[in-house]
Amino acid sequence: MQRNPQLNANGELQHLLSIEGLPREVLLQILDTAESFAGVTEREVKKVPLLRGKSVFNLFFEPSTRTRTTFEIAAKRLSADVINLNIAVSSATKGESLLDTVANLSAMQADVFVVRHASSGAPFLIARHVKPHEHVVNAGDGRHAHPTQGLLDLFTIRHYKKDFTRLTVAIVGDILHSRVARSLIHGLTTLGAPEVRVIGPQTLLPTGVEALGVRVFHDMAEGLRGVDVVVMLRLQNERMRGALLPSAQEFFKHYGLTEEKLAAAAKDAIVMHPGPMNRGVEIDSAVADGPHSVILPQVTFGIAVRMAVMSIVAGN
């Protein structure tokens, strides 16, 4: 049997590449550790000395502000030295040159690579080639996975709802282009959420999405009925090829989250969004800024979750 590339011989987390295939115990270890780091981020001195003397390279082959910034803050709060590299990727920059980039950084004594790449699988490729003391954290690869976002979503859900085993969670919108959705679905199923729904137009749902263990809805009123958690996804304009949608206005009419549509959900439902939000496209401002919204706490929790991930992998 081939070993999970994320785990070392003792079954400990060596790299974080995808939530898919992570054992429940490892997921819980990350969430529990993040809970303790959340305490650190509330103190006057928001730093701990764990990664003192270590270097974290933020390798962003695809632009991102929020994810890069929260990784940077997380690494700095662990006392690591952080080097940010924004590497514009041309179609010719593939395979060999990606590994060459990493080999060069490795020669500069890197300890952790945080990688975002437009190609699915790029962080896996890097993880296969790094030295044993080097660790790779996937910060989003193509349409494949965005495990730290998935983990911070799980952390947020657990923070507000405590127990996964009674929850109905709806993920709404552009599932097709969303690496966040995939990561979250795997996490929710592993942690025992009994019902995960995806809601969206046929054209924005991947074929065979049911195989992930979700219920598919095309109608918001039906799909949101009684749900405890609503996860809105960004309509990914930059990933759209061809006419999957008539228009953003049309999308908002059917799938944009308004107070009226949200009324179908449980009274104490929480509304999440991985950001950046398109107000008036997938979510109405009244909801985004409303009492059910936990969108900004998500960002704060993201720092604690990334501190947990980096300190766990760098120690193994």
Place this chain on the structure above:
Amino acid sequence: MKLPDAEKLCEELARELEPRIGPKSAMIGLYTGGAWLAERLHPMLGVHAPLGLMDIAFYRDDYHARGLQHDPKRTKIPFDVNGRDLLLVDDVLYTGRTVRAAMNELFDYGRPQSISLVVLADRGGRQLPICAQHCGARLEVPAGMRLSLKRDPAGRLALVLEPERAA
């Protein structure tokens, strides 16, 4: 080897500490055994500030060798550390490394006026220049054995000696 009764040691410690409690006093217990002991001592002594609980996982000096400990608890210090006379409570004092880590963490919360160390048992074997100001019992424990505090479901405390787990 016969171990002293932890319940009795706890009462003796409380009697010893009582006259030293003042308006600036506060108490912090170190997870897990020290937290149990502190949860017991705190109400007995009538310390005004609420009890603090601390997990030193993020300050351990063996992180690079052993990685991050599983399931660290969240440190909760519900009072301003600045200017306090702190009683730092742990179950067993051994190498002194836990206490060093705890002091490092404490200073990220502020600058206390003083810190005194309170332990149920001192088993010797110090690797750092640290000593306890208040100690329930001094015990000779052979290397390779682990002395720790246990709490049964009824809340009773007991010292136990067991072979050290392989690192």
